[in-house]
Amino acid sequence: MAPPTLDARTWRYLAAHRVARMTTVDAAGRPAIVPICYATDGHAIYSALDAKPKRVPPTDLRRVRNIVANPAVALVVDDYAEEWADLSHLIVHGTASLVAPGTADHAAAIARLRDKYPQYATMPIEAQPVIAIRPRSARFWAATPDGEQAAAEPARDLDFDALVRGRRSVRAFRPDPVPRALIERVLDAARWAPSPHGRMPWRFAVLTEPAVKARLADAMGDTWRATLAMDNDPPAVVAQRLAHSHARIREAPALILLCLYTADLDHYPDPDRQAAETTMAIQSLGAAAQTLLLAAYRLGLDGGWMCAPLFCPDTVRGALDLPPTLVPHALLPLGYAAKDPKRRPRLPLDDLVVRWE
Numbered sequence: 001m002a003p004p005t006l007d008a009r010t011w012r013y014l015a016a017h018r019v020a021r022m023t024t025v026d027a028a029g030r031p032a033i034v035p036i037c038y039a040t041d042g043h044a045i046y047s048a049l050d051a052k053p054k055r056v057p058p059t060d061l062r063r064v065r066n067i068v069a070n071p072a073v074a075l076v077v078d079d080y081a082e083e084w085a086d087l088s089h090l091i092v093h094g095t096a097s098l099v100a101p102g103t104a105d106h107a108a109a110i111a112r113l114r115d116k117y118p119q120y121a122t123m124p125i126e127a128q129p130v131i132a133i134r135p136r137s138a139r140f141w142a143a144t145p146d147g148e149q150a151a152a153e154p155a156r157d158l159d160f161d162a163l164v165r166g167r168r169s170v171r172a173f174r175p176d177p178v179p180r181a182l183i184e185r186v187l188d189a190a191r192w193a194p195s196p197h198g199r200m201p202w203r204f205a206v207l208t209e210p211a212v213k214a215r216l217a218d219a220m221g222d223t224w225r226a227t228l229a230m231d232n233d234p235p236a237v238v239a240q241r242l243a244h245s246h247a248r249i250r251e252a253p254a255l256i257l258l259c260l261y262t263a264d265l266d267h268y269p270d271p272d273r274q275a276a277e278t279t280m281a282i283q284s285l286g287a288a289a290q291t292l293l294l295a296a297y298r299l300g301l302d303g304g305w306m307c308a309p310l311f312c313p314d315t316v317r318g319a320l321d322l323p324p325t326l327v328p329h330a331l332l333p334l335g336y337a338a339k340d341p342k343r344r345p346r347l348p349l350d351d352l353v354v355r356w357e
């Protein structure tokens with residue numbers, strides 16, 4: 001196998017993105033461009049000839065004919081955002097070849113593609129060659145160090161103990177935006193949380209637009225005001241708690257709404273097993289949240305956990321126009337800590353282990 005040609009940061013940027021634009025050229029030098037899904041292994045970039053309805057058989061595709069005539073290809077992967085400080089792109093030049101079905105390299109590439117794109121799970125991509133691009137050179141560009149950070153080494157390159165002990169709940173953030181690529185890396189990490197039957201019974205809604213955050217905060221505030229009124233709390237206390245919660249939602253640079261999604265779970269005729277299945281899904285949602293928060297912390301971000309959506313799922317769904325199959329469970333604010341929070345002490349291990357024999 002050829003030695004790796006790109007640096008670790010470049011491979012990470014590629015791995016964190018989901019679509020590239022690839023140019024090929026024919027024998028006469030005429031260029032063609034096509035969007036591709038791809039997976040990487042630290043040596044090459046792989047793209048399937050998938051079985052989406054097309055006018056020609058996959059091996060007659062122009063990109064395949066071009067690669068056979070001239071293996072030189074170029075790729076661009078990029079982040080566009082209206083906040084231009086977040087702009088970044090990566091241009092890769094390389095040499096493409098076709099990996100034939102039935103070989104170990106082909107099987108490994110197919111496995112990587114299916115791992116990255118669940119859509120491929122049911123497509124017969126294993127019957128077609130895979131395009132393998134060996135990079136020769138790459139050029140990364142980011143508008144600001146912030147954008148660059150999205151692809152850079154983790155801001156907190158911690159060992160495991162320091163990571164799990166360092167993660168903390170932060171309730172006030174600096175106003176700095178969170179680069180989109182960092183959010184993608186955080187969500188990508190959460191995909192690896194354990195889940196019942198591997199069904200991943202959770203979905204994410206990412207909220208960064210001020211107007212959307214304000215709409216959600218207003219809607220949740222209205223519902224919460226009605227709930228607090230039932231508790232007969234003094235109006236000043238109610239007002240203060242509402243203002244605090246409203247500000248937490250509005251001022252978080254990014255919010256991840258973690259929703260329970262049970263449609264893909266097993267279904268049982270008896271309520272006990274059905275309830276256990278739902279409990280497992282909720283346990284898994286907690287695992288996804290913790291994975292996400294640890295990934296965020298490692299990337300130099302901080303996160304928090306707001307359970308409020310659990311108490312007003314209809315309100316949250318309505319404010320964000322989410323389908324009824326999604327049950328909002330937690331809002332995880334993400335950003336850069338305004339100050340180090342006070343930590344809660346932990347019980348000693350002896351208090352937690354009830355039997356060990």
Ligand SMILES: Cc1cc2nc3c(=O)[nH]c(=O)nc-3n(C[C@H](O)[C@H](O)[C@H](O)COP(=O)(O)O)c2cc1C
Binds near residue numbers: 170171304
């Ligand atoms: C299921 C769950 C719900 C939580 N809900 C809230 C919440 O609504 N508001 C909040 O400020 N923190 C919330 N937290 C965060 C906890 O208060 C926090 O994790 C705990 O105090 C330990 O602090 P640490 O995260 O800094 O270690 C929640 C945590 C969990 C696991």
